[in-house]
Amino acid sequence: MDDIALVRKCLAGDEVAFEVLVSRYKNLVYGIALNLLRNRDEAADVTQDVFLRAWENLWRYKPEYSFRAWIARITVNHCLNINQKTRRSAVTAWDEEAVGRIAADDGLPEDELLAKEKQDSVRKAIVSLPEMYRLVVVLFHQQSLSYDEICQITGYPLSIVKNRLYRARKMLCEKLSVYHDGESEKEDDSWAVKKHGS
């Protein structure tokens, strides 16, 4: 059953139809919340808040827009409000999960450690992007939303959305090239150490 039919059922008071919508979009809402808030518990709470808000304001939903974009827009606005209220810094990159992962990395083989290190550097680069750039990257590349849907969610025109995504990719490349340079320098150093035996 498509989203609009489910929304009509919800407006008639059918809670089961709403539960179907929740199952369909909970990962999207949670994914956006987690990327913007970077805290699993908070993201889970926000997911519930967003669906509750959606239920209360379902009569405002216009069927000419996609439900996916509508619910994503509620999520983004809610998370940005929370970030504004708590004045969360954009570079508080590591949440407790990441710290735990680093602690658990002890004792892994070297190849796996290198792969993990690379993953961490990529993750760090994504997290260190400014909020609106990170949001566009996550919506486009992780949640597979279209440009039109991102325009509806952020309220920006297509040119700005495209420009942000372009610049975000450029920034990611720059950040990761710094990491690669560091890595190749490390490799050179280790080669020198091996060669000179000192």
Place this chain on the structure above:
Amino acid sequence: MGCEKAWELMMSRLDGEIDRQNQRYLENHLKLCPECRRQYDSLHAVLLELDRTKPVAPESTERKVMERISGARRKETVVLLPYVIPPAALLMGILTFLFYELCMDGPMAVIDKAAQAMSTFCRACQSIAAFSRFLFSGLYLHSVLIMSGLAFLGGIFAFLYGQLGKGMKVKRTGGQ
């Protein structure tokens, strides 16, 4: 093909908008240019990482959301009851009285009573107007009085509209 053009093609490829010929150009360039290859690998690593770390919501989300919706609905109904019961009781009283009058004296008596009530209301309004004329004789004070009256009426309408909107919302959410 220059590196700038290659970058543009990389962007098109990430957007899924690259054609076969440009795809071939890009691949050839990536084989020849290590700097572009590194940029491309970086972006590819980002996409892989985003895909790998695609968050999955907790399984209990549906249950918790539905519980909260049920809770909110119960709360809303309880909050609105004081606004619904007194007007309903008043309306019931008026209808009972009218029905009683209708049974006792017939329809003409009811119309007569209604007309009497209307004329009493009109006389009360005239008295209030006369009293206000006695109190405030100047044109300025009259206009202030009229404006205050209009604002008061507007406030009543706004309140009624708000209550009506809430009532409709409860009806919709509690309609099963």
